[in-house]
Amino acid sequence: MEKVAVLGAGSWGTALAMVLADNQHDVRLWSHKKDHAAAINDTxxxxxxxPGVQLPSGITAFHDLAEAVQDVSTVILVVPTKAIRDVCRQLNKVLDRKITLAHGTKGIEPGxxxxxxxxxxxxxxxxxxxKVVVLSGPSHAEEVSQRQPTTLTASSENLEEAKKVQDLFINGNLRVYTSPDMIGVELGGALKNIIALGAGISDGLGYGDNAKAALITRGLAEIARLGTSMGANPLTFLGLTGVGDLIVTCTSVHSRNWKAGNLLGKGKKLDDVLEHMGMVVEGVRTTQAAHQLAESQEIDMPITDGLFRILFEDAAPRDVVDQLMTRVRRQEMEDLSAILNNRISD
Ligand SMILES: NC(=O)C1=CN([C@@H]2O[C@H](COP(=O)(O)OP(=O)(O)OC[C@H]3O[C@@H](n4cnc5c(N)ncnc54)[C@H](OP(=O)(O)O)[C@@H]3O)[C@@H](O)[C@H]2O)C=CC1
Ligand SMILES: O=C(CO)COP(=O)(O)O
Known part of the structure; x- marks a missing residue:
C-alpha cells in the first residue's frame, strides 16, 4: 500500500482516486475549495x-495542500491545464522530499x-x-468510476517512473500500458479535444456518421502532422492516446468537448455554452494554442483553423464545413509523408 495524493477533485481526479483506492492505496484527494473537500468526506x-457514485473508504479529501501531500510517495496532478502552473508553485512550498510525479491533464498552453x-x-x-509521467488514453471518468473496462498509457522519459505509475493503477478493470513517447502521448491527448469539439458541432448541425468519420480520420492526420513535426513517434497516434482517445471523445455522450461542440452546432454562443457546461472544456484553449503552434511550425491544420474561426472569430459552422469540403484537391497522405521525409533527411 502506498500513500498517494491526487490533486484536483473534479471528475477525472475523483475517478483516478477511486482506482487507486480499489488497489488498496491510501488516497488523499485535494480540492482547492474547503466546502467541497468537507462535502466529499461527509457524503x-x-x-x-x-453524481451518484459512492466513493471507496480509502479516499480522504483534503483542502490543506500540505496535509494532502504529507508522507506521500506519489503525486498525481489532475487540475485543468490553466491551473497547472499555480498548483506546482504551491507544491514547491509544501513538498519536502522526492516523489513520483504524474499528471492526467490534457492541454497545451496558449502563447x-x-x-x-x-x-x-x-x-x-x-x-x-x-521525470514527469503522463497518464492518458480513452477514459471517461463516468465509466472508470463504474469500473468499466478501460485502457490507459503511462509515458515518461524515465520508463521506470512510468512503470511505477502503471503498477499503482493497473487492475482487472483498468489495463495500463507504458510508452517512452512523452511528446506523442501528451500531444495526442490534448489535440483530440479540438477534433471532439468539431465532431460535436457536426452532430449539432445534423450531419451524419460519414461526416464524423471524416473528421476523426482527417483530424488524426493533422494531429499526426503537428505531432510528428514536434518530435513525436508517428506510430503513437495510432495507439490508445491517439486514435483511441480520438474515437472515445468524438463519439461518447460523456465527452465535455463533444457536448460543448454539439451546443455550438445547434447555434448557441461560446460563452453561454461554457457557462452551461460547469466542467472544463479543454479543447477551447487548446484550439487557440494549436492554431498558433501550427502557424509557427508552418503545418497545415485546416480543421483546427476552422474551429479557431468558429470559437474566436464568430465564423458560422456551416460556412466552415463548406470551406473544408471545397479546399484544394490533395493526395491523402502527402503532408505527413513530407514531414517524415524531412525528419529522415535531418
Ligand atoms: N473528465 C474526464 O473524463 C477526463 C478528463 N481528463 C483531463 O483531466 C483534467 C481535469 O479534468 P476534469 O476532472 O474533467 O475537470 P472538472 O471540470 O471535472 O474538474 C476540475 C477540477 O479542478 C479544480 N480546479 C480548477 N482550477 C483549479 C485551481 N486553480 N487549483 C486547484 N483546483 C482547481 C476544479 O475546482 P472548482 O470546482 O473550483 O472549479 C475541479 O475540482 C483535464 O485536463 C481533462 O482534459 C482526462 C481524461 C478523462
Ligand atoms: O479525455 C477524455 C476522455 O479520454 C475526456 O474528454 P472530455 O474532456 O471531452 O470529456
Missing amino acids: RQNERYL SFKRVSEMIDEELSNQLYD
Missing part, C-alpha cells in the same frame, strides 16, 4: 463532478505552446521529482 460522494509536462518542469523544483 462519501463528489456530487458536483461524479507558450507548452505541453503539461513542460509547464511542470518549468514550475516545480527539480529536486522534488525525477
Whole structure:
C-alpha cells in the first residue's frame, strides 16, 4: 500500500482516486475549495463532478495542500491545464522530499505552446521529482468510476517512473500500458479535444456518421502532422492516446468537448455554452494554442483553423464545413509523408 495524493477533485481526479483506492492505496484527494473537500468526506460522494457514485473508504479529501501531500510517495496532478502552473508553485512550498510525479491533464498552453509536462518542469523544483509521467488514453471518468473496462498509457522519459505509475493503477478493470513517447502521448491527448469539439458541432448541425468519420480520420492526420513535426513517434497516434482517445471523445455522450461542440452546432454562443457546461472544456484553449503552434511550425491544420474561426472569430459552422469540403484537391497522405521525409533527411 502506498500513500498517494491526487490533486484536483473534479471528475477525472475523483475517478483516478477511486482506482487507486480499489488497489488498496491510501488516497488523499485535494480540492482547492474547503466546502467541497468537507462535502466529499461527509457524503462519501463528489456530487458536483461524479453524481451518484459512492466513493471507496480509502479516499480522504483534503483542502490543506500540505496535509494532502504529507508522507506521500506519489503525486498525481489532475487540475485543468490553466491551473497547472499555480498548483506546482504551491507544491514547491509544501513538498519536502522526492516523489513520483504524474499528471492526467490534457492541454497545451496558449502563447507558450507548452505541453503539461513542460509547464511542470518549468514550475516545480527539480529536486522534488525525477521525470514527469503522463497518464492518458480513452477514459471517461463516468465509466472508470463504474469500473468499466478501460485502457490507459503511462509515458515518461524515465520508463521506470512510468512503470511505477502503471503498477499503482493497473487492475482487472483498468489495463495500463507504458510508452517512452512523452511528446506523442501528451500531444495526442490534448489535440483530440479540438477534433471532439468539431465532431460535436457536426452532430449539432445534423450531419451524419460519414461526416464524423471524416473528421476523426482527417483530424488524426493533422494531429499526426503537428505531432510528428514536434518530435513525436508517428506510430503513437495510432495507439490508445491517439486514435483511441480520438474515437472515445468524438463519439461518447460523456465527452465535455463533444457536448460543448454539439451546443455550438445547434447555434448557441461560446460563452453561454461554457457557462452551461460547469466542467472544463479543454479543447477551447487548446484550439487557440494549436492554431498558433501550427502557424509557427508552418503545418497545415485546416480543421483546427476552422474551429479557431468558429470559437474566436464568430465564423458560422456551416460556412466552415463548406470551406473544408471545397479546399484544394490533395493526395491523402502527402503532408505527413513530407514531414517524415524531412525528419529522415535531418
Ligand atoms: N473528465 C474526464 O473524463 C477526463 C478528463 N481528463 C483531463 O483531466 C483534467 C481535469 O479534468 P476534469 O476532472 O474533467 O475537470 P472538472 O471540470 O471535472 O474538474 C476540475 C477540477 O479542478 C479544480 N480546479 C480548477 N482550477 C483549479 C485551481 N486553480 N487549483 C486547484 N483546483 C482547481 C476544479 O475546482 P472548482 O470546482 O473550483 O472549479 C475541479 O475540482 C483535464 O485536463 C481533462 O482534459 C482526462 C481524461 C478523462
Ligand atoms: O479525455 C477524455 C476522455 O479520454 C475526456 O474528454 P472530455 O474532456 O471531452 O470529456
